[in-house]
Amino acid sequence: MNELKEKTYKRSHEPVFWGLFGAGGMLCAFITPVMILITGLLIPLGYINRSHFDYNNLHAFASTWYGALIILVLIALPLWHTFHRIFHGLHDLGIKRGRDWQRVLCYGFAFTVSVFIATLLFAMF
Amino acid sequence: MNKKTIVIDILRYRPEMDEKPFTQSFEVPYIEDTSILEALQYIKDHLDSTISFRWSCRMAICGSCGLMIDNIPKLGCKAFLRDYYPNKISLEPLANFPIERDLVVVMDDFMQKLESVKPYLIPGDNACMSSGEYQQTPLQMEKYKQFSMCINCGLCYAACPQYGLDNNFIGPAALALLARYDRDSRDAGSAQRMKILNQEEGVWGCTFVGYCSTVCPKKVDPAAAIQLLKVESSKDYLIGLFKPD
Numbered sequence: 356m357n358e359l360k361e362k363t364y365k366r367s368h369e370p371v372f373w374g375l376f377g378a379g380g381m382l383c384a385f386i387t388p389v390m391i392l393i394t395g396l397l398i399p400l401g402y403i404n405r406s407h408f409d410y411n412n413l414h415a416f417a418s419t420w421y422g423a424l425i426i427l428v429l430i431a432l433p434l435w436h437t438f439h440r441i442f443h444g445l446h447d448l449g450i451k452r453g454r455d456w457q458r459v460l461c462y463g464f465a466f467t468v469s470v471f472i473a474t475l476l477f478a479m480f
Numbered sequence: 481m482n483k484k485t486i487v488i489d490i491l492r493y494r495p496e497m498d499e500k501p502f503t504q505s506f507e508v509p510y511i512e513d514t515s516i517l518e519a520l521q522y523i524k525d526h527l528d529s530t531i532s533f534r535w536s537c538r539m540a541i542c543g544s545c546g547l548m549i550d551n552i553p554k555l556g557c558k559a560f561l562r563d564y565y566p567n568k569i570s571l572e573p574l575a576n577f578p579i580e581r582d583l584v585v586v587m588d589d590f591m592q593k594l595e596s597v598k599p600y601l602i603p604g605d606n607a608c609m610s611s612g613e614y615q616q617t618p619l620q621m622e623k624y625k626q627f628s629m630c631i632n633c634g635l636c637y638a639a640c641p642q643y644g645l646d647n648n649f650i651g652p653a654a655l656a657l658l659a660r661y662d663r664d665s666r667d668a669g670s671a672q673r674m675k676i677l678n679q680e681e682g683v684w685g686c687t688f689v690g691y692c693s694t695v696c697p698k699k700v701d702p703a704a705a706i707q708l709l710k711v712e713s714s715k716d717y718l719i720g721l722f723k724p725d
Contacts, residue, residue: 364675369684370717373710443687447641 372439372462379436386429414479423476431469438465484510486561487568488519490531493579501579503570504528510565517545517556520571520583533583540697543633547583548572553638553695574638576647590634593650597658597676602669620665627660627705629698636692636702642685649685650676652692652702659705662712670712677713684713 397403406412416422442461450457485507493501506523508514514522520533536542538557545556550570561569577585636652637643643651650658658676661667677683686706693703 364679366675366678366717366720367680367682367684368717369680370710370714373684374714446645447687449645 372435375432375435375465376439379432379434379439382429383433383436387433417476418479423479427469427473427476430472431465434468435462435465438462484565486510486519486565488523489568489570490523490583491570491572492531492582493573494530494581505568508561510561512560512562514561515557516547516549516554516559516561516569516571519561520556531583532581541631543631546574546633546635546638548575548638551575553635555633555635555697558697574634576638576640576644577634585634587634589647590632590637590651590653593654594632594657596650597654597661598669598673599657599661601661601664601667602672603666604668607668614666616665623665624660624663627656627663627700627702630656630660630700630702631698633697635695635697639691639695641689641691642687646681646685648681650682652686652706653700655683655686655709656700656702656705659709662709674713674716677709678716682713683709686710 393403394408398405398408417426438461442457445457446454488506488508489503490506491501492498492504506527508519508522508527515538517535517538520531520535524531524533533547533556534544535556536544540555540558543555546553547556548554548571549556549559550564551572553574571583573579573583573585577587577590580586630653632653634653640649640652643649655677658673662670662673683706686703688703688707690703693701696702
């Protein structure tokens with residue numbers, strides 16, 4: 356027990372990534388099937404009028420603050436979710452080399468794309 | 481007379497004479513209500529007295545007879561020949577543990593992990609003997625009871641791929657035990673245990689595979705305990721951003 360008392364505990368920063376992962380997972384689970392239903396089935400089969408989803412309408416939607424926010428969240432969170440899974444998947448596959456670089460590449464990509472999308476959306480205002 | 485038999489392959493290892501583990505086959509009489517543990521006892525009594533395995537209670541209370549049955553962590557006393565007949569059965573020592581001898585594994589690391597989570601009631605500052613016994617409502621007990629049912633058999637450690645990859649991970653049973661004391665209304669040690677949780681090898685070593693809960697013979701559900709603790713750790717992380725200690 357003595358050795359345990361001397362132990363110093365190091366806090367992990369995982370809650371940040373786990374939080375984004377969890378939020379992205381919820382979105383993927385709930386929103387993606389609905390989006391596939393709308394864009395993959397209901398529109399092609401003619402149940403929803405195609406003109407609702409033409410360029411002008413979507414551009415108008417993306418140009419509002421709430422539309423831009425929804426699009427950003429729909430792209431960014433599943434991306435963080437995916438790369439968190441890939442990062443941990445690499446560990447599960449036993450790829451031990453360059454864990455720091457794996458982390459930088461995975462979360463760096465998610466971060467970069469999130470910023471890129473945000474910039475694009477911001478430029479549309 | 482029942483003449484039916486079943487073949488049991490046992491992974492054997494006697495460190496003083498074997499270079500590496502090897503498989504030895506035994507043929508035992510097949511009776512419907514024979515447990516794997518009883519089959520092992522039959523082998524030791526009638527076929528090969530040198531075979532080593534742990535056991536005690538024969539009724540899934542002591543947690544001694546954990547082993548890999550056809551590669552799945554199970555208690556020998558809770559699995560039966562009838563579940564495998566007429567196929568042969570493979571018995572191996574619990575995965576992710578070093579082999580001590582035959583089906584006996586070294587559990588030192590597991591025991592140390594259990595100790596490391598401060599598994600005892602830590603009284604608050606104002607607690608004193610003269611204030612009498614603790615009162616607890618059924619609801620307060622319900623919050624932790626499930627996590628207190630663990631018998632320390634180690635099946636969840638044999639099931640956990642993360643513990644297998646990196647045994648610095650505190651692991652399912654110890655974290656469930658931590659949750660058991662954390663969620664107890666009589667305990668005031670959450671802040672001390674939070675430091676243990678918050679580490680990479682604390683709750684964050686878990687990727688929610690969930691196999692620990694599948695193999696648990698007492699339905700403790702350590703995976704659920706860990707997910708609940710992850711939420712607590714995340715809250716603590718957020719608070720720590722604004723109020724560093």
